[in-house]
Amino acid sequence: MSAEQKAAAGGPVDLQAIGQRARAAACILAGLDSQRKNSLLLDISGAIVDALPQIIAANAEDLDAAQASGMSESLMDRLLLDEKRLQGIAADVRSIASLPDPVGTVMDGRELDSGLFLMRRRVPLGVVAAVYEARPNVTVDISALCLKTGNAVILRGGKETLHSNAALTRVIEICLERAGLPAEAVQHINSPDRALLTELLHLDAYVDMLIPRGGEGLQRLCREESRIPVITGGIGVCHIFVDKKVDADKALKVVENAKMQRPSACNAVETLLLHADIAAAFLPRLIARLVPLGATLHLDAAAAALLGPNCPQGTMPVQKGDYDKEWLSYDFNVRVVTDLEEAVAHIRTHGTAHSEAVLTEDLAVATRFVNEVDAAAVYVNASTRFTDGGQFGLGAEVAISTQKLHARGPMGPDTLTTWKWIAYGDYTIRE
Amino acid sequence: MSAEQKAAAGGPVDLQAIGQRARAAACILAGLDSQRKNSLLLDISGAIVDALPQIIAANAEDLDAAQASGMSESLMDRLLLDEKRLQGIAADVRSIASLPDPVGTVMDGRELDSGLFLMRRRVPLGVVAAVYEARPNVTVDISALCLKTGNAVILRGGKETLHSNAALTRVIEICLERAGLPAEAVQHINSPDRALLTELLHLDAYVDMLIPRGGEGLQRLCREESRIPVITGGIGVCHIFVDKKVDADKALKVVENAKMQRPSACNAVETLLLHADIAAAFLPRLIARLVPLGATLHLDAAAAALLGPNCPQGTMPVQKGDYDKEWLSYDFNVRVVTDLEEAVAHIRTHGTAHSEAVLTEDLAVATRFVNEVDAAAVYVNASTRFTDGGQFGLGAEVAISTQKLHARGPMGPDTLTTWKWIAYGDYTIRE
Numbered sequence: 001m002s003a004e005q006k007a008a009a010g011g012p013v014d015l016q017a018i019g020q021r022a023r024a025a026a027c028i029l030a031g032l033d034s035q036r037k038n039s040l041l042l043d044i045s046g047a048i049v050d051a052l053p054q055i056i057a058a059n060a061e062d063l064d065a066a067q068a069s070g071m072s073e074s075l076m077d078r079l080l081l082d083e084k085r086l087q088g089i090a091a092d093v094r095s096i097a098s099l100p101d102p103v104g105t106v107m108d109g110r111e112l113d114s115g116l117f118l119m120r121r122r123v124p125l126g127v128v129a130a131v132y133e134a135r136p137n138v139t140v141d142i143s144a145l146c147l148k149t150g151n152a153v154i155l156r157g158g159k160e161t162l163h164s165n166a167a168l169t170r171v172i173e174i175c176l177e178r179a180g181l182p183a184e185a186v187q188h189i190n191s192p193d194r195a196l197l198t199e200l201l202h203l204d205a206y207v208d209m210l211i212p213r214g215g216e217g218l219q220r221l222c223r224e225e226s227r228i229p230v231i232t233g234g235i236g237v238c239h240i241f242v243d244k245k246v247d248a249d250k251a252l253k254v255v256e257n258a259k260m261q262r263p264s265a266c267n268a269v270e271t272l273l274l275h276a277d278i279a280a281a282f283l284p285r286l287i288a289r290l291v292p293l294g295a296t297l298h299l300d301a302a303a304a305a306l307l308g309p310n311c312p313q314g315t316m317p318v319q320k321g322d323y324d325k326e327w328l329s330y331d332f333n334v335r336v337v338t339d340l341e342e343a344v345a346h347i348r349t350h351g352t353a354h355s356e357a358v359l360t361e362d363l364a365v366a367t368r369f370v371n372e373v374d375a376a377a378v379y380v381n382a383s384t385r386f387t388d389g390g391q392f393g394l395g396a397e398v399a400i401s402t403q404k405l406h407a408r409g410p411m412g413p414d415t416l417t418t419w420k421w422i423a424y425g426d427y428t429i430r431e
Numbered sequence: 432m433s434a435e436q437k438a439a440a441g442g443p444v445d446l447q448a449i450g451q452r453a454r455a456a457a458c459i460l461a462g463l464d465s466q467r468k469n470s471l472l473l474d475i476s477g478a479i480v481d482a483l484p485q486i487i488a489a490n491a492e493d494l495d496a497a498q499a500s501g502m503s504e505s506l507m508d509r510l511l512l513d514e515k516r517l518q519g520i521a522a523d524v525r526s527i528a529s530l531p532d533p534v535g536t537v538m539d540g541r542e543l544d545s546g547l548f549l550m551r552r553r554v555p556l557g558v559v560a561a562v563y564e565a566r567p568n569v570t571v572d573i574s575a576l577c578l579k580t581g582n583a584v585i586l587r588g589g590k591e592t593l594h595s596n597a598a599l600t601r602v603i604e605i606c607l608e609r610a611g612l613p614a615e616a617v618q619h620i621n622s623p624d625r626a627l628l629t630e631l632l633h634l635d636a637y638v639d640m641l642i643p644r645g646g647e648g649l650q651r652l653c654r655e656e657s658r659i660p661v662i663t664g665g666i667g668v669c670h671i672f673v674d675k676k677v678d679a680d681k682a683l684k685v686v687e688n689a690k691m692q693r694p695s696a697c698n699a700v701e702t703l704l705l706h707a708d709i710a711a712a713f714l715p716r717l718i719a720r721l722v723p724l725g726a727t728l729h730l731d732a733a734a735a736a737l738l739g740p741n742c743p744q745g746t747m748p749v750q751k752g753d754y755d756k757e758w759l760s761y762d763f764n765v766r767v768v769t770d771l772e773e774a775v776a777h778i779r780t781h782g783t784a785h786s787e788a789v790l791t792e793d794l795a796v797a798t799r800f801v802n803e804v805d806a807a808a809v810y811v812n813a814s815t816r817f818t819d820g821g822q823f824g825l826g827a828e829v830a831i832s833t834q835k836l837h838a839r840g841p842m843g844p845d846t847l848t849t850w851k852w853i854a855y856g857d858y859t860i861r862e
Contacts, residue, residue, distance in 0.1 A: 031802060110824070116817060125835050209836055370853055374557065382855070382860075383861050385860070391543070391861065392852070405662075420801075420805070420808075421823070424810075424812065424813070425811065427681035427812050429689075429814045430688060430822065
């Protein structure tokens, strides 16, 4: 019985063997031209649609187990794969097929004084590992992006999605095989064993990049335990600073968009910093507009003082720790600040370097905010909600990085590549 | 830690405080224009020359201690700072001042369908940490590159260089202060306490990138222990494949250059892979040329068989492990291979993805080698010795990365930066 068969049978998983097979597959994938990779992706897209009944049946097993374990409705919803969602996933794969292929492009090059002709050419990273929670769509998403860029991938999904992930990766394996490519290009760790995660994080001999997509605990574990270079991100404590020189009507519209459109997104705003000069006029309008929509405002003492002795409905005093919280809900903090300095200092203390915005008509304030706030994305007069690969025109998104190495902000297909320095000489030696 | 070492260290080191001060300094450095940074570098260059007697005196203390501890002569030589070397270090700082400043350049930008004008602007990483061995020149080198790119730096040099590093960083601190900048922009951990290294590796709250410059043990420790993103590299098990269609005279010249010019460099060649069709003619000429220069050839069985029953002078059989060894000496391995596939397979098994070369007149062989060998630098008809920031026209070199994330190969000043996505809107919201 092969290691894979053992894994499918629920037996022990041999991660060293998985790593070796991924590395071997990566060597083959790296040599594929764009047309062959895109044909494979189109085949996968079609095969997902063809396999709808099997995938939905596998997903039903996960859903049953989840229900039995008392999973919350919102998590159950993330887990659900129905026909509409699977059609959407298949469409995403087709759209990844239509993106330009970064692999093989020459980034720069020139003839050196030594006579060497030197260039940098984009090449796949090699082997990518993704660790994520109960989102079966990530299985297809990351696999498609890795295949697009010639990378092999090792997937470790949430234990709640084992059946769904196995069904989805089986579809991809079949497509790889009928394209004459190694099925091991996409391998799913088909076991919930927690010890395997630690072992995966130590697989630096075979894996070039690790992408954890999940909450703070997972990110921290990966940063602490991984010997593979990690891209952390996706946790957004985002701010909007409303300056004194502002069009209040338009500013209200932007704040509403940043908080209410999709509060579970990492680019939704957590804390509004109001310039003291406009806070008294702005805050009541904000409450009047957002509380009826379901918002809860957590007010600092200065903001609360502007509203009189009683907390209006939909407001409460800010608590210790609130400024560092990613709400992921219709809650947000409001703090009154005396000037730009205080706003920037607040963001430096509490921000996660994800997305930060200033709303102002004052060019000097805008420029200073842009220069002094250190985050993946900094906005002038725009909603923080734009921090997204699709919105930024990257076509698709691997993750959103909030670290500074390799990639920052929305990660497009380019970030699944590295480069090779290639030099042609005429038996050239270094003097 | 001995009493004397404690005295030299000047009391306990508070790494959390060092991290906080570095972060605060980084905010100020990020706002400096190029002219101010370059003036600072020119001042440092002059101040090193002015402080020659003090630096040499401090270095003498390190040398005395090293001699007393029985340090080898070659390590003593690496440790030595004399007038000529310090003049060279000062000149390097001036040349870093003259390089273009990557910070502030706009990498790309465009108007999006949403109406946002989006651009990526290069910004400093923030805080860089460097861990290195007994090379006091690295102290100035890394500090100058970090200041050039607006980064604060935390230095952890070898315990053998404490006095030298303290004297050099004191010179830099004085220059920072008289430029009205925080002296904490460059901080040297002035203690040999081993526990501080582990603590430094966990300082991810304040440090954005860690550069270990040293041997395999240090690299492995950093990869295993660090919570800060690490750039590993600088270990080169490099190969040259001599194809059957080759100009043997010219090939000999390239091999000589790659091995003999500076065998202690990471880009020197370790293993020569000889195509079987030319091995019998090539090998005796190689021996005749390189053995008189001091080379020792470690031959595989096929190569040895070509030379008859007795090992010629300067040759010996290859031993287990030799193919994975970075010789750093006039030793190298010679293996006979039947074709390009076998050469590529050998490189995949034993290479460290540093620098690999093919010598051939056959374009198809050259193209396949370039495509199939996965390394930071791949050469056609050139010596592996070119893998170097200066040779590649980058002006200066932070390190040579053999990993694939963030930077690969020689790391120029650009690699001490990241980017910020900056978007200007007109109170733009996401639909």
